[in-house]
Amino acid sequence: MDKVQLAKDIVKSIGGKGNVNTFDHCSTRLRFEIKDDKKVNYSELKKQQDIIGVINKENQLQLVIGNNVGVIFKEVQSNLGDINADSSVKSNDLNIIQRAMQTISSIFVPVIPAIAGAGMIRALLSILIATGLINDASNTYYVLRFMADAPFYFLPFLLAYTSARRFKCNPILAMCLAGILIHPNFNSARSAGRSLSVFGLPITMATYSYSVIPTILSVWVMSYIENIAEKVTPSAIKAVFKPLLIIIISGIVGLTLVGPLGTFVGRLLAQGMGFLDGIAPWMLPLVTGAIAPLMVMTGMHYTLVPLTTIQLTNLGYEVVMGPGFLASNMAQSAVSYGVALRTKNKELRQIAISTGTTALMGITEPAMYGVTMKVKKALLAVMIGGTAGGLYAGLSGLVRFSFGTPGLATLPVFIGDDPMNFIHAIITIIITYVVSLAMVFIFKVGDEELIEEPSVDSEKETVELKDIKINIDKPVQGREIEITEINDEVFATQTLGPTKAYYPEKGEIFAPFNGKVVSIFPTKHAIGLQSDEGVEILIHIGIDTVKMDGEGFESFVKEDQLIEKGDKLITFDIDLIKNKNYDPSVIVAVTNSRNFIDVKTKTVEPVAFTII
Numbered sequence: 001m002d003k004v005q006l007a008k009d010i011v012k013s014i015g016g017k018g019n020v021n022t023f024d025h026c027s028t029r030l031r032f033e034i035k036d037d038k039k040v041n042y043s044e045l046k047k048q049q050d051i052i053g054v055i056n057k058e059n060q061l062q063l064v065i066g067n068n069v070g071v072i073f074k075e076v077q078s079n080l081g082d083i084n085a086d087s088s089v090k091s092n093d094l095n096i097i098q099r100a101m102q103t104i105s106s107i108f109v110p111v112i113p114a115i116a117g118a119g120m121i122r123a124l125l126s127i128l129i130a131t132g133l134i135n136d137a138s139n140t141y142y143v144l145r146f147m148a149d150a151p152f153y154f155l156p157f158l159l160a161y162t163s164a165r166r167f168k169c170n171p172i173l174a175m176c177l178a179g180i181l182i183h184p185n186f187n188s189a190r191s192a193g194r195s196l197s198v199f200g201l202p203i204t205m206a207t208y209s210y211s212v213i214p215t216i217l218s219v220w221v222m223s224y225i226e227n228i229a230e231k232v233t234p235s236a237i238k239a240v241f242k243p244l245l246i247i248i249i250s251g252i253v254g255l256t257l258v259g260p261l262g263t264f265v266g267r268l269l270a271q272g273m274g275f276l277d278g279i280a281p282w283m284l285p286l287v288t289g290a291i292a293p294l295m296v297m298t299g300m301h302y303t304l305v306p307l308t309t310i311q312l313t314n315l316g317y318e319v320v321m322g323p324g325f326l327a328s329n330m331a332q333s334a335v336s337y338g339v340a341l342r343t344k345n346k347e348l349r350q351i352a353i354s355t356g357t358t359a360l361m362g363i364t365e366p367a368m369y370g371v372t373m374k375v376k377k378a379l380l381a382v383m384i385g386g387t388a389g390g391l392y393a394g395l396s397g398l399v400r401f402s403f404g405t406p407g408l409a410t411l412p413v414f415i416g417d418d419p420m421n422f423i424h425a426i427i428t429i430i431i432t433y434v435v436s437l438a439m440v441f442i443f444k445v446g447d448e449e450l451i452e453e454p455s456v457d458s459e460k461e462t463v464e465l466k467d468i469k470i471n472i473d474k475p476v477q478g479r480e481i482e483i484t485e486i487n488d489e490v491f492a493t494q495t496l497g498p499t500k501a502y503y504p505e506k507g508e509i510f511a512p513f514n515g516k517v518v519s520i521f522p523t524k525h526a527i528g529l530q531s532d533e534g535v536e537i538l539i540h541i542g543i544d545t546v547k548m549d550g551e552g553f554e555s556f557v558k559e560d561q562l563i564e565k566g567d568k569l570i571t572f573d574i575d576l577i578k579n580k581n582y583d584p585s586v587i588v589a590v591t592n593s594r595n596f597i598d599v600k601t602k603t604v605e606p607v608a609f610t611i612i
Contacts, residue, residue: 006050007075013048014061015039017080025073032061055489064490070519106166107216108305111158112403114151115312119402121148123412130419152313156182156208156215163216169223173246177222178215180251181208181259198252204260210313212306213269214262218254225249269310281319282394288324289390289432290383293332293368301325312402317416322400326414326425327389329406330432331382332367333359338440339375342447348375350601351494358484358492362407370493377443385436389428396424470533473512473565474608476586478504486585488543496538496589498599500608504586509539509570511563512588512608518560521546524553524570528591529563535611536592541572543583552576 014020014032019040021033034040040061045054050072055062065072125144128134134141151158156178164174180186189196190205197203208214229245230238276283288295288304295301304321311318336356340349348371355367372378392398399421404410414425440446474480483501486492491499515531525545530536541553552573557563577584590609593599600610 003071003075006048007072007079009044009048010051010063010072010076011079013041013044015041020080023076023080025069030063030065030069030073030076032063034061037061064495070521103166104306107159107162108309110162111155111309112305114158115155115309116403118148118151119312119404119413120410122401123415126415126417127412130415153209154182155309155313156211159212159215160219163219164223167220167223169219169226170243170246173226173243173250174219174222176247177218177250177254180247181211181214181218181254186255198255201252201256203255204263206260206263208259208263211263211266212310212313213266214254214259217262217265218250218258221253221258222246222250225253266310266314269307281397282391284319285323285327285390285394285398286387287390288321289327289331289386289388289393290324292325292328292386293364293372293379293382296364296368308403317399317401319394319399322406322413323393323398323428324386324390326398326400326406327393327428327432328382328386329359329362329364330389330429331385331436332364332372333357334385334433334436335378335381335440335445336367336371338381338437339371339378339446342440342445343375346598347494347498348446354482354484355493357482360407361409362405363484369489369495375446377445378440381436381439381443381445384439385432388435389432392431393424393428396427397421398424398428470513470531470535470611471603471607472531472535472537472590472609472611473606474500474502475509475512475539475569475588476502476504477506477508478502478586480605481585483587486543486587487583488587491540491543491587491589494589497591497593498601498609499587499589500601502586502588504572504574504584507572507574507584508568509541509572509586511565511567511569512537514564516560516562517557517569520555520557520559523548523550524555525550525572527555527557527569533611534592534595535590538587538589538591539569540587540589541570541584542577543585545577545582545584548577548580548582 010030011017014034015036016039019035021035023030023032025031037056042054045051045063051063051065055064121144125134125141125148129136129141157175160174160178161171164171186196187207187209190207194205195202196205206214226242226246229242229249233242233245292301295304301321308318308320308322311320333356336352336359340352340356343349343352351370352367355370358364359367372382398414399416400406400413401416402413404413406413411422411425415422479502481501481503483494483499484492486501490496491501509527511529513529513531513535515529515535518528518530518536520527523546525542525548526538526540528536528538542548545553554571556568556570563569572584574584588608590599590611596611598611601608603610
């Protein structure tokens with residue numbers, strides 16, 4: 001590895017110093033916050049032999065390097081120098097579509113858990129009533145019903161908070177503005193048919209509970225009012241008069257102009273979707289079922305969230321995302337299982353089985369990045385299967401009653417008053433599976449193995465396979481868990497190499513073989529080791545624990561130190577990690593598996609890997 005040249009190539013491919021806001025690294029990845037994603041040359045980055053993976057996640061470009069990330073980081077840092085930039089991507093550097101997607105994502109995604117939880121309560125109520133465990137006149141039903149209704153009724157408060165964070169204004173004042181729009185006195189006047197005005201300006205008596213667009217527009221206008229109030233209010237009285245001006249002006253503008261305008265836009269969107277659903281009810285599920293993988297890869301699926309939210313709040317159900325994504329997710333699962341049946345590659349078969357199971361539960365990223373985007377014609381089979389399932393979902397009138405990634409684990413979101421809706425969801429899954437598996441065999445998906453990487457002009461390094469056999473014990477006391485359960489794309493798809501994960505019972509890491517310490521991350525949450533036979537492994541403690549900045553971790557070794565099997569390497573505080581809401585799972589990856597004939601992961605404990 002020519003680390004100096006690699007660093008120069010990376011900086012050039014990401015658009016140079018001027019295209020980077022901030023950058024740092026964790027135990028395996030370089031992380032860049034990019035100003036303009038269009039300036040990033042992804043094809044050149046993927047051609048680099050020493051870059052294991054390229055990921056664009058939440059406006060952050062991540063380059064998976066492996067154990068040598070610290071060395072490469074220093075070289076990249078010497079090329080970039082000091083970068084003093086805003087910690088967020090500047091809107092002026094993005095086109096209108098990128099700004100819209102970024103805005104939609106930042107406003108709606110944080111709200112989804114509340115809506116999803118409320119929707120699942122509604123599904124639970126339907127199950128309880130259908131099974132006769134409760135009736136709709138009981139106190140239990142009454143209480144659970146208003147619990148389920150609360151996030152929808154007070155949706156303006158939730159959206160006001162997330163909108164304020166997006167538009168960089170005071171979130172508390174934004175929530176006050178939402179309170180003005182849904183105040184009980186205003187609702188009482190509207191219900192009584194009373195007309196209201198303020199300073200002679202007539203107020204449109206609209207309903208803002210459950211609303212989406214009026215709140216977002218009102219907070220957007222408030223952000224400008226706040227900036228003006230900041231400039232015109234004298235410093236001596238700013239603490240009192242600035243919020244006074246913001247609340248009065250924003251409230252009046254919201255009630256008389258922006259709120260009614262938002263209501264009109266929301267109704268227009270709802271009517272448009274209703275019209276489309278009336279003339280071609282099969283269209284939306286078919287289209288989303290077909291192109292869902294492409295939308296997820298590009299982040300375009302976030303643009304559907306506002307429309308989905310509007311339908312859920314206005315109608316109590318939606319057809320924009322749920323039916324089509326149910327078909328697409330099941331297609332990802334079916335094709336992954338199909339690849340597992342056909343491939344002769346043992347490692348690919350193992351990945352396909354585990355990621356196919358995860359996709360069946362509704363989590364498709366491991367299957368997408370680990371199988372269907374890598375195996376020839378697999379993505380085509382997914383899209384055809386998703387199209388078939390989406391077509392049936394549309395023709396049958398399948399609807400979803402809540403947010404929740406569609407899969408077996410969230411099937412209750414399709415339970416409503418009409419029991420046939422749930423039956424249609426089951427049939428959608430069956431049709432999708434049958435068609436997807438048929439495409440796997442028709443296209444012979446898995447026979448040609450992985451998609452070939454683009455050729456590189458520079459000469460590839462020839463790796464001499466080593467003829468050895470070594471057992472590597474697990475380095476931590478705990479139970480093994482499915483790698484696909486790990487909420488990290490790189491580890492879940494085994495991008496670094498054959499990977500295992502353990503849920504620790506004791507916070508101690510021991511040397512799994514005789515060898516030496518190659519690297520220790522400064523925060524002590526990750527360590528790289530090399531055995532006497534040349535096997536290199538990465539032991540990573542927890543997910544995102546780099547953010548703990550070393551708190552709760554203690555190292556007993558240093559870089560280049562020789563170690564013997566059983567030596568204590570690191571201790572960590574499991575309770576502290578969990579209290580800070582991080583996953584304490586310990587991940588172990590063989591990072592130079594290509595140097596050996598095979599790495600077997602199906603072993604008997606305490607052996608984690610058998611290298612031959």
